[in-house]
Amino acid sequence: MPPTPAVEAERLHKRYRATVAVDDISLTVGTGEIFGVLGRNGAGKTTTVELIAGVRRPDRGTVRVLGLDVRRDRARLRQVLGVQLQDATLHGALTVTELVRLYATFYRDPAPAGELIESVGLTASGRTRFENLSGGQQQRLSIALALIGRPRVVILDELTTGLDPEARRQMWATVERLRDTGVTILLVSHAMEEVERLCDRVALLDAGRVVALDSPEGLIEQAGFVQRVTFRAATPVPEGLLEGLGEVERVRADGGRVVVEGRGDLLQAVSVALVRAGVVATETRSEQARLDDAFLALTGRRLDPEEETR
Ligand code: ATP
Numbered sequence: 053m054p055p056t057p058a059v060e061a062e063r064l065h066k067r068y069r070a071t072v073a074v075d076d077i078s079l080t081v082g083t084g085e086i087f088g089v090l091g092r093n094g095a096g097k098t099t100t101v102e103l104i105a106g107v108r109r110p111d112r113g114t115v116r117v118l119g120l121d122v123r124r125d126r127a128r129l130r131q132v133l134g135v136q137l138q139d140a141t142l143h144g145a146l147t148v149t150e151l152v153r154l155y156a157t158f159y160r161d162p163a164p165a166g167e168l169i170e171s172v173g174l175t176a177s178g179r180t181r182f183e184n185l186s187g188g189q190q191q192r193l194s195i196a197l198a199l200i201g202r203p204r205v206v207i208l209d210e211l212t213t214g215l216d217p218e219a220r221r222q223m224w225a226t227v228e229r230l231r232d233t234g235v236t237i238l239l240v241s242h243a244m245e246e247v248e249r250l251c252d253r254v255a256l257l258d259a260g261r262v263v264a265l266d267s268p269e270g271l272i273e274q275a276g277f278v279q280r281v282t283f284r285a286a287t288p289v290p291e292g293l294l295e296g297l298g299e300v301e302r303v304r305a306d307g308g309r310v311v312v313e314g315r316g317d318l319l320q321a322v323s324v325a326l327v328r329a330g331v332v333a334t335e336t337r338s339e340q341a342r343l344d345d346a347f348l349a350l351t352g353r354r355l356d357p358e359e360e361t362r
Contacts, residue, residue: 056119058083058205058236064103064113066096073099074110075260081253083204086227086237088247088268090343091257092355097240098137100257101207104238105135117205131160134203136194136211144183148174148193151182152200159201171229172196173222188215195223199230206230209240224250244343244355254343258351268343275345277301277313279338281322284309286332293329297321309335 059081066074073096081087089097102108104115106122106129115122120129142151152169156162169175172192177185185193191214198206211227212220227237227250241247247254248268256264256271264271272278279299289310294303299321300314312322319338326333347355 055083057081057116058085058118059087059104059238060116061100061104062114064100064115065111066099066103066108067111072260074103076113077255077257077260077262078113079104079255079262079265081236081238083236084231084234085252086231086239086250088251088254089238089240089257090242090244090247090254090347090355092242092353095257096260097242097257098209099260101209101238101240102137105133105137105207107135107137130158131201132204134198134201134206136198136207137209142182142190142193142197145181147179147181148185149178151193152196155197155200161202162200163202165200168196168199171199171226173219188219191215192219192223195226203235205236205238207238207240211239211241212243212246220246242355248343256343256347256350258347258353263350264346271343271346272341273346275341275349277345278315278341279313279318280341280345281312281314281319281336281338282306282309283322283326283333283336285326286334287330289326289331290329293325293331294322297325313341 057080059079061077061079064074064077077100089100091097099108103110104122106115106126109123117129118132122129146154148169149165152165156165169178172195174189174192174196177189182190195208198208212223215223224246231237239251251268253265253267254271255262264274294300294312299316299318300312302313304311312318344355
């Protein structure tokens with residue numbers, strides 16, 4: 053018999069009045085995977101993981117976590133699932149250490165409080181009240197609390213939002229250590245870099261639906277190109293010059309820049325062709341396709357609305 057998946061969600065559907073937040077989403081997450089749920093604001097990411105965590109009731113569909121029905125087997129689920137959701141409200145007058153110790157009493161075999169506080173970088177704030185922590189520190193505490201029961205499956209919603217780059221790297225290392233101990237992690241994010249670095253597989257969500265599900269590399273392949281070269285041409289580029297190259301898939305103008313997308317050694321091919329044609333190119337840049345490019349190819353929109361005009 054194949055092993056029980058860590059998460060098995062089938063045809064989940066959730067509507068809030070006129071808004072269909074989750075529109076028939078099915079996902080299977082294997083044991084030990086870091087599985088990303090990526091999408092723009094409002095795509096339905098949080099609602100999806102709230103349904104998976106059993107904290108919201110779907111209109112239709114079923115969820116099993118390690119074989120447990122999340123609505124019916126709640127007591128057993130608590131012992132194996134750790135959840136960090138956005139905007140956790142905790143008792144403001146309690147300190148970091150007091151909150152961690154309090155949560156530890158909910159579990160049979162809790163993780164040692166000191167080690168956990170250390171792993172999220174809060175040792176120096178152990179005696180600080182929750183209400184006096186910065187947003188990033190509150191975020192880190194909520195992650196520690198999600199891990200206190202030594203869960204087998206962890207849901208982390210916007211793991212590093214509001215954290216500075218150093219704290220973000222620490223948090224990524226914490227997640228990688230967890231994965232190394234065999235814990236399954238469901239990671240909600242709209243940070244591409246985080247998902248590309250951490251996730252084994254990613255579900256791209258748009259308007260409540262899974263528009264693609266693959267490894268980050270597999271998704272990037274769906275962008276239809278691998279490399280992008282951009283430059284400014286001081287003299288006109290002869291028509292068809294770049295389009296005729298084997299490495300080139302698309303050429304377009306973007307403001308004053310020429311954007312060339314393709315595969316292989318694109319930069320070399322484009323540079324040689326321009327030199328041969330006597331075109332002077334400046335501000336030449338070369339970059340790899342990213343998840344955002346795949347998202348654009350699949351949905352016609354960018355993941356990060358601020359880059360919509362790029
Ligand atoms: P974000 O990245 O902003 O957290 P998200 O991808 O997590 O977004 P959801 O929070 O799941 O998306 O929201 C999906 C849709 O459902 C949005 O249109 C949102 O406005 C709506 N929605 C979410 N929660 C509620 C609620 N409690 N009542 C009514 N509408 C809701």
